[in-house]
Amino acid sequence: MNINGKAQKVNTFDAIVVGSGISGGYAAKELCEKGLKTLVLERGRDVRHIVDYPTATLNPWEFPHRNRMPESFDKANPIATKCYALDEGTEQFFVKDAEHPYVQEKPFDWIRGYQVGGKSLIWARQTQRWSRFDFEANARDGAAVDWPIRYEDIAPWYSRVEKFVGISGNKDGLETLPDGEFLKPWELNCVEKHIQKRVADHYKDRHVIIGRCAHLTDPQQIHYDQGRAQCQARHLCYRGCPYGAYFSSNSSTLPWAAKTGNLTLRPDSVVHSIIYDDTRTKATGVRVIDTHTRQMTEYYARIIFLNAACLNTNLVLLNSTSRRFPNGLGNDSGVLGRYVAFHNYRGSINATYEGFADGYYYGRRPTTAFMPNFRNVNKQETDFQRGYMVAFSAARSGWQRGSAQEGFGADFKEKLTDPGSWHVYMMMQAETVPRYENHVRLSTHEKDPWGIPQLITSIDYTDNDLKIKDDFLQQGAEMLEKAGCKNISPYDDHRNPGLDIHEMGGVRMGRDPKTSMLNGHNQLHSVKNVFVTDGAAMTSTGTQNPSITFMALTDRAVSYAVSEIKRKNL
Numbered sequence: 187m188n189i190n191g192k193a194q195k196v197n198t199f200d201a202i203v204v205g206s207g208i209s210g211g212y213a214a215k216e217l218c219e220k221g222l223k224t225l226v227l228e229r230g231r232d233v234r235h236i237v238d239y240p241t242a243t244l245n246p247w248e249f250p251h252r253n254r255m256p257e258s259f260d261k262a263n264p265i266a267t268k269c270y271a272l273d274e275g276t277e278q279f280f281v282k283d284a285e286h287p288y289v290q291e292k293p294f295d296w297i298r299g300y301q302v303g304g305k306s307l308i309w310a311r312q313t314q315r316w317s318r319f320d321f322e323a324n325a326r327d328g329a330a331v332d333w334p335i336r337y338e339d340i341a342p343w344y345s346r347v348e349k350f351v352g353i354s355g356n357k358d359g360l361e362t363l364p365d366g367e368f369l370k371p372w373e374l375n376c377v378e379k380h381i382q383k384r385v386a387d388h389y390k391d392r393h394v395i396i397g398r399c400a401h402l403t404d405p406q407q408i409h410y411d412q413g414r415a416q417c418q419a420r421h422l423c424y425r426g427c428p429y430g431a432y433f434s435s436n437s438s439t440l441p442w443a444a445k446t447g448n449l450t451l452r453p454d455s456v457v458h459s460i461i462y463d464d465t466r467t468k469a470t471g472v473r474v475i476d477t478h479t480r481q482m483t484e485y486y487a488r489i490i491f492l493n494a495a496c497l498n499t500n501l502v503l504l505n506s507t508s509r510r511f512p513n514g515l516g517n518d519s520g521v522l523g524r525y526v527a528f529h530n531y532r533g534s535i536n537a538t539y540e541g542f543a544d545g546y547y548y549g550r551r552p553t554t555a556f557m558p559n560f561r562n563v564n565k566q567e568t569d570f571q572r573g574y575m576v577a578f579s580a581a582r583s584g585w586q587r588g589s590a591q592e593g594f595g596a597d598f599k600e601k602l603t604d605p606g607s608w609h610v611y612m613m614m615q616a617e618t619v620p621r622y623e624n625h626v627r628l629s630t631h632e633k634d635p636w637g638i639p640q641l642i643t644s645i646d647y648t649d650n651d652l653k654i655k656d657d658f659l660q661q662g663a664e665m666l667e668k669a670g671c672k673n674i675s676p677y678d679d680h681r682n683p684g685l686d687i688h689e690m691g692g693v694r695m696g697r698d699p700k701t702s703m704l705n706g707h708n709q710l711h712s713v714k715n716v717f718v719t720d721g722a723a724m725t726s727t728g729t730q731n732p733s734i735t736f737m738a739l740t741d742r743a744v745s746y747a748v749s750e751i752k753r754k755n756l
């Protein structure tokens with residue numbers, strides 16, 4: 187690792203971004219647009235928009251196993267195959283269990299996408315803003331620490347991100363789920379509208395809306411300029427969309443950054459740690475392991491954005507030790523790796539609806555109906571802390587249903603084309619309250635294939651989470667009953683934490699350097715040229731799908747970092 191002056195110059199950039207997923211892609215776009223020569227380091231392989239989506243247009247019968255994974259794969263990947271989105275058409279975008287080991291002190295299903303684009307290729311694209319209640323929650327009930335920002339601080343950044351990304355949605359005027367800059371909304375179908383009305387009739391504080399999602403229902407010039415086009419409602423999104431109709435780093439932010447001429451993207455580059463210079467009291471760069479040659483190289487920059495996704499960002503910081511920071515970079519407070527939280531998805535409800543036999547719907551809508559949290563919003567009113575969002579959808583069963591499968595000849599074929607009865611599926615997305623005990627740390631003896639210490643996950647549910655789950659199962663069933671549904675079956679699937687794929691925390695924002703890692707601009711309190719703007723920065727989890735908030739925090743932090751560079755503070 188003897189780097190001469192020339193090589194050092196070649197390896198020096200204005201900014202380094204670690205990770206090319208949802209938040210890293212956004213950081214790259216903003217940094218490059220603002221004129222900074224930016225190096226994006228991505229541990230996974232390159233995935234080029236369109237050309238590297240080999241399954242995007244395949245029919246089920248064109249897959250060797252009809253789009254299902256063979257048993258041998260399931261056996262070899264007990265963690266990854268728990269994710270509903272993994273099948274023969276998408277498996278190339280999911281981490282395989284054996285290739286990237288970690289230690290589960292308590293069961294935690296860590297679902298990952300290691301490639302250019304990260305999980306932006308395989309996310310479900312739901313994008314609900316946080317509300318003022320979410321940023322105030324910790325201060326209100328005294329859990330964890332107070333957020334150093336409020337809704338007003340982030341609202342303009344949500345707007346900027348929404349316009350660029352393209353978010354479809356309806357302006358519902360709800361304080362618990364603020365409106366944004368929306369493209370045309372998707373439509374609720376007739377049974378969902380019926381449930382919406384019945385819920386409104388019975389509960390003044392519960393509102394059913396169509397989910398806001400990162401799909402181009404009505405592309406604007408800014409989206410055409412990115413080379414993207416209108417969504418076709420095919421819902422094959424997890425394979426990569428050849429139209430670029432849903433937002434991914436690959437279709438949107440990375441090509442946009444590349445167009446500026448300021449982007450250097452280096453796939454197959456695992457960031458091992460951040461280099462800290464004790465004399466200059468700042469971070470100077472990162473150590474990178476090439477996944478092909480296994481060689482370690484150093485890259486240098488004035489500012490570093492960590493966007494490796496929550497748990498990997500924790501890992502990189504924990505692994506960045508120096509004389510000044512023996513317990514991980516910026517870890518003066520001792521809270522690095524602590525207060526990791528997630529979303530509780532344990533409860534779901536199935537039901538049927540008799541009626542609307544002449545009702546159907548257009549295409550395969552890539553979103554669902556939502557109900558923003560209605561628990562403990564203005565004051566504490568239950569015996570549990572916080573609350574949950576409800577998501578549900580209604581659909582008619584298809585030709586695969588049991589009763590359609592018997593018969594012969596023309597009558598049989600005719601019967602197969604009839605849609606079956608309506609069924610409703612409802613699920614919860616509950617907040618979990620960050621706790622000191624829920625943490626990640628580095629193993630002292632287990633290493634990954636690159637010689638980096640493996641991450642230990644020690645994250646669990648609490649009694650509060652179980653109470654929330656019971657409340658959802660009871661309230662959800664009651665709402666479906668009031669809506670006239672039948673055969674209502676509440677279900678606790680006892681899933682492990684992690685399978686929600688909304689892990690957050692460990693490098694939390696806060697006002698006080700003694701109890702938090704980052705300030706209100708996502709800047710390490712004690713290493714000012716390092717910014718963390720992925721889920722690791724979150725001080726609490728809210729009940730909303732989190733990625734749009736990661737992007738808004740990123741946009742805001744980049745703007746701040748660049749202004750600090752201009753003021754010569756960085």
Ligand SMILES: Cc1cc2nc3c(=O)[nH]c(=O)nc-3n(C[C@H](O)[C@H](O)[C@H](O)COP(=O)(O)OP(=O)(O)OC[C@H]3O[C@@H](n4cnc5c(N)ncnc54)[C@H](O)[C@@H]3O)c2cc1C
Pocket residue numbers: 204205206207208209210211227228229230269271297299300301302303304305306308309310311312313455456457458493494495496498499502687688720721731732733734736
């Ligand atoms: C099936 C599924 C459905 C989801 N649905 C939604 C949804 O509807 N709404 C929502 O808001 N969120 C959803 N999510 C979660 C969403 O994908 C994540 O919140 C989001 O991708 C996080 O963005 P990120 O930039 O932090 O991480 P990622 O997008 O995961 O990107 C991180 C990148 O960093 C790279 N990396 C990691 N470690 C290193 C290292 N040491 N060196 C170099 N590179 C590294 C990774 O390879 C990866 O490319 C879903 C996720 C999945 C899998």
Ligand code: SF4
Pocket residue numbers: 401416417418419420421422423424426427428429430431432552
């Ligand atoms: S539903 Fe829309 S975003 Fe998804 S694959 Fe089809 S066209 Fe692309």
